[in-house]
Amino acid sequence: MKKFKFCPMCAAPLVEKKEDRVECSANCGFVNYDNPTPVAAVVVEYEGQIVLAHNRSWPGTFCGLITGFVDHGEGAAECAVREVKEELDLDATPATLIGVYPFEQMNQVIIGYHVSAKGTIKLNEELDSYILVPPEECVAWPTGTGYALRDWLRSRGYEPEMMTLPRRT
Numbered sequence: 608m609k610k611f612k613f614c615p616m617c618a619a620p621l622v623e624k625k626e627d628r629v630e631c632s633a634n635c636g637f638v639n640y641d642n643p644t645p646v647a648a649v650v651v652e653y654e655g656q657i658v659l660a661h662n663r664s665w666p667g668t669f670c671g672l673i674t675g676f677v678d679h680g681e682g683a684a685e686c687a688v689r690e691v692k693e694e695l696d697l698d699a700t701p702a703t704l705i706g707v708y709p710f711e712q713m714n715q716v717i718i719g720y721h722v723s724a725k726g727t728i729k730l731n732e733e734l735d736s737y738i739l740v741p742p743e744e745c746v747a748w749p750t751g752t753g754y755a756l757r758d759w760l761r762s763r764g765y766e767p768e769m770m771t772l773p774r775r776t
Contacts, residue, residue, distance in 0.1 A: 611639055643709075643716045645677040647686040648752040650705065650721045650759045651695065656739040657756075658695065658728070663735040670738050672752045677718070687720040694731050697724035705759045710751035719755025746770050 611621055611629070619633035631637040651658040651673055659670035675690035677683050687702040705719035728737065747757035747767045760767045 641714065643714045645683060646674055646710070646715045646717050646751075647677055647683045647690060647702075648717050648719050648755050649673040649687045649691055649699075649702070650719070650756055651691055651697070651699070652721065652723045652742075653697065653725075653728070653739065656741050657745055658724075658737055659740055659745075660694065660730070660734045660737040662733055664733075670736070671748075672719075672756060674717075674752060683718040684720060687718075687722060691722055691724055694734055695724065695726075695737075696729035696731070697726040699724045705755050705762070708751035708754045712750070715751070717751030717755060719752070719758065721759050 613619065614621055614631040614633065614635060614637045616637045617631060617633055617635040619631050619635065621629050621639065622632045624630045629639040649672055658673065660673060661668060661670045673690050673694050675686055675693070677686045681689070684702040684704070688699045691697050691699040699722035702720035702722050705721055708717040708719060710717050730737065742760060742763060743765055745756060745760055745765070745767050746769070747753040747760065748770045757767050757769070
């Protein structure tokens with residue numbers, strides 16, 4: 608949960624009245640629900656291959672799906688198309704829903720989509736590299752965005768290998 612110390616409504620201290628439920632001690636009605644943030648994750652099909660990109664803030668060389676936070680007043684499918692344009696400068700077809708996946712580590716809900724895209728890839732400032740992978744060679748990973756890729760590949764008749772992530776200690 609977010610670690611507010613004081614109520615944003617009345618400035619009284621916040622307290623945990625029940626397990627995992629932080630409320631205002633003055634009973635003004637404020638509850639810090641700490642709802643998960645919706646994120647669109649996009650399987651981008653480009654020239655018959657899947658675009659996987661590396662975010663410049665990530666360590667190592669892992670490449671993943673195109674992702675972005677759903678903006679206020681924006682639908683998740685709209686966000687998927689917008690992020691493809693912003694991050695890759697590609698024009699995408701309307702987004703098709705793959706599925707919805709929890710990503711508890713970041714308190715997010717991943718909403719997976721597929722698009723086909725055209726144009727010339729031009730990375731924005733968030734990304735520093737990308738790879739194009741034939742669908743039959745894609746490897747998925749055991750977290751929200753990886754499950755979206757896995758499920759899309761399965762819908763196309765491929766059973767992807769699942770990579771093993773290192774254990775956190």
